[in-house]
Amino acid sequence: MDEIAVLGVGMHPWGKWGRNFTEYGVAAARDALTDAGVDYTDVGFVSGAVTVRCGYPGYVAGSIFARALGFTGAQLASSYSACASGATALQVARGQILSGACDVALVVGADTTPKGFLAPHEGRRPDDLDWLRFHLVGASNPVYFGLHARRRMDLYGATTDDFAMVKVKNSRHGAHNPNARFTKEYGLDDVRNSPVVSDPLRLLDICATSDGGAALVVSSMEWARDHGYRDPVRVVGISTVSPTYPDPVIDLPYLAADSLAGSATATIGFKESIGARAYAEAGIGPADVDVAEVYDLSSATELDWYEQLGFCAAGEAERLLRDGDTAIGGRLPVNPSGGLGAFGEAVPAQAIAQVCELVWQLRGTAGARQVEGARVGITVNQGLFGHGSSVIVRR
Amino acid sequence: MQRAQVPAVEGLFTTDGDEPRLIGGRVPGTESYFFPRHLGGADPRVGPIELEEVLLSRRGRVWSYTTSHYPPPPPFVVTSEPYEPITVAAVELEAEKMVVLGQCIAGVGPDDLEVGMEVELTTDILYSDDDHDYLVWKWRPVAAAEPED
DSSP states (O other): OOOEEEEEEEEEEEEOOOSOHHHHHHHHHHHHHHHHTOOGGGOOEEEEEOOGGGSSTTOOHHHHHHHHHOOOSOEEEEEOBTBTHHHHHHHHHHHHHHTTSOSEEEEEEEEOOOSSSOOOOSSOOTTOHHHHIIIIIOOOHHHHHHHHHHHHHHHHOOOHHHHHHHHHHHHHHHTTOTTOSOOOOOOHHHHHTSOEEETTEEGGGBOOBOEEEEEEEEEEHHHHHHTTOOSOEEEEEEEOOOOOSOOOSOOTTOSBOOOOTTOSSOOOOHHHHHHHHHHHHHTOOGGGOSEEEEOOSBHHHHHHHHHHTTSSOTTOHHHHHHTTTTSTTSSSOBOTTOHHHHHOBOHHHHHHHHHHHHHHHHHTOOGGGOOTTOOEEEEEEEETTTEEEEEEEEO | OOOEEEESSTTSBOOSSSOOOBEEEEOTTSOOEESSTTTSOOOTTSOSOOOEEEEOOSEEEEEEEEEESSOOOTTSOOOSSSOOOEEEEEEEETTTOOEEEEEEOTTOOGGGOOTTOEEEEEEEEEEEOSSEEEEEEEEEEHHHHSOOO
C-alpha cells in the first residue's frame, strides 16, 4: 500500500467541558494546521469523524467542521463507525490522496459526551441489538469488559492486581500529558479501593467518557516533498476490517456470538484480524513495533490487545506487564499517552488522538513521556458493531 | 387479579411450559445457528436463504460472567429499591457451540459461578405493570435446579 505523510497533528485537551463539540474539533484542526505550517486554503478534502451522540443527524461532521473553519469549496466526507470513526475518516482521506483527488486532507473528530454509562437513545426499538442488550440483559459496555476480564482470570490466572497495574502504569504515563483529562498518578491501593463496577473490574479499571477533539493534516508524499517537508512521519498501514464469520467471541453489542457447530475450523479472531491487516499493509510484524497506543476501554482490555497485536502469546500479557516491558523505558511501551485511562473516551476523536500521540513519539517531541528512538508505532481500537481500527506510522 | 405473563420482547424465546427455549435461526440443512434469528447475522458462504426457526439447547456451559454493581441505564428497568446487583453470564450452548448472554436468576453471584459450569435456561420476571409481568430468559446453575431430597 502506498504511503501518505502526516504533516501536522493537533488536539483540544480532553475533559468534561460541556461545550459544543464543534469547538473542540475546530481548535484541534487549527492546531494541526499550525503544526503542519499548512494554509487551510490548501486543504482539498475535509474528512470528519462523527458520533450520533453529537446530537442528531443534522450534525454532519465533515461540513460542521469545514463551515466552522470557513467554507473553501473543499470536498467533504463524514465517517461514522463508533470508536473506529477516526480511523475510517483517515482511511477515506488516504483514498482521496492516493487516488489523486486531493493533495492535502484534514481529518477531524470531536465529541461532547454525556455523564455516566453510554446508553441507547430513547424509545422502544426491539429490532435494535443495542437497545435489546440494555433492555433485556442490562448489558452495559462495562458488562462486556467484565466478561472478558473474568475470562482472563479463569483462563490465564490473571489477578485483579494485574488489571490495576495497567491503570497504575498508564496513569504514570498520562501524568506528563497536557492533553489528558486525568493526570493524577494512581497507586495500586487507589485502584483496589475504588468501587466495583462490573466484577472483577473497579471504577479505576474502566475508562470514563470525555469531551475532546483531535485532528491530522495529511498529504501525498509528493506534495510533502515538493513543499519542503523532510522526513515526515508516514502512514504505512490502515486497517478498518470487520469480523470474519464465524467469530465465536461474544462482544458488544451482541446478544450472541457466531455458532461454531457447523464449522470444522475457526477463522482468525476479529481482534487479531485488526492488527494483522495493518501489519500486512505496512509489510512489518509485531517485532518491528517500538511503541503502541491500544484501546484500553478497561485495564484488562489492554492486556488482551498485547496478545491480539502479537506482542506475546495468549496468556502471556500479564508477564509482559509485570516485567515492565510495556511501560515507558521498557521494551515495547504501550499507551505512553496515558491511554483511555488518562483520557476517557471521546468516541470519534479517539482513534485520531492515538495517531497524534504516535506522531509526537516518532518525531521525538513527546517530552517526559518520550519513548526513546521510536521509529514504528501502531494504534488499535474497535468500534461497536464490528468496526476494526488500526494505524501504523513510521519514520 | 393475577397479571398476564408475556415476553418482554416477542419472538426471542418460548414461554409455554416448564422448559423455555431461545428461538434461533438455522441455515436449512446445516449446523449454522443464529440468535436472535432476525438479528444474528448470516453465513457468507451460503446464498440468500431464509433461516429456519429452531429452538436452541436449554443447557450450556459458562464462558464468562460478571456482576453489575451499578444499575444499568434505561432501557433497562430497575425493579429493586435499593438496586440489587444483577449478574450476567455468557453461556456456550451445548449443541450450537454459540455463546449467548443472559442474566442469572436472583441470588446467583460471581461466587456461585465458574467458567465451564453447567447452566440451563429458565424464565423470570424482568419488570411488571398493572396488567402484565414481562418475562425474560435467565441462566440458572444446573446444580441449583436439582430437586432437594
